Amino acid sequence: MKIDTHESIERSLCGEPIKIEKGCSEVRLECTENMAADSSGLIHGGFIFGLADYAAMLAVNHPNVVLGSAKTRFLSPSRIGDVxxxxxxxxxxxxxxxxxxxxxxxxxxxxxxxxxxCIVTKKHILS
Known part of the structure; x- marks a missing residue:
């Protein structure tokens, strides 16, 4: 399926799409050193949130989709090297x-x- 949203996103930070179907998606992210929050190798949660947000946008897959709100929960830490x-x-x-x-x-x-x-606006949100 063709990707119709977030065409300029930095995939090394938000993930690489591996499955796009109507109403669902899967996105893969390799946790790298530049995502670490400290010297222990803990990955900053913002990168995990960004991965999840990108997957949500791809599940909707509309050029004008934007995030309205999110309720999230971190269940376990991620480390450099995690996929x-x-x-x-x-x-x-x-x-x-x-x-x-x-x-x-x-x-x-x-x-x-x-x-x-996720909200699909009638025109681009910055228009």
Whole structure:
């Protein structure tokens, strides 16, 4: 399926799409040294949130989709070298408002979960 949103996103920081279907997506992110929050190798949560947000946007896959709100939970820390996979599913596909459930895994372990409210505007939000 063609990607119709977030065409300029930096994939090394937000993830590489590995599956795009109507109403769902999967995105893979390798946790690298430049994402570390401290010398222990802990990955800053903002990168994990960015991965999940990007997966939610791809599940909706509309040029004008933006994030309205998110309720998230970090379940386990991530480290340099971890490979994360975000799986997103649009549970309420409506014309303008979408509730997208996202889970992020490191191997089989769920490390993050979130509900993302995505809004499709009539025109680009900066227009």
């Amino acid at each position: 994360l996979t975000a799986k997103a599913k649009d549970t309420t596909p409506e014309e303008h408002k979408h509730l997208v459930q996202v889970e992020v895994f490191c191997n089989e372990e769920k490390v993050f979960t979130g509900s993302f409210t």
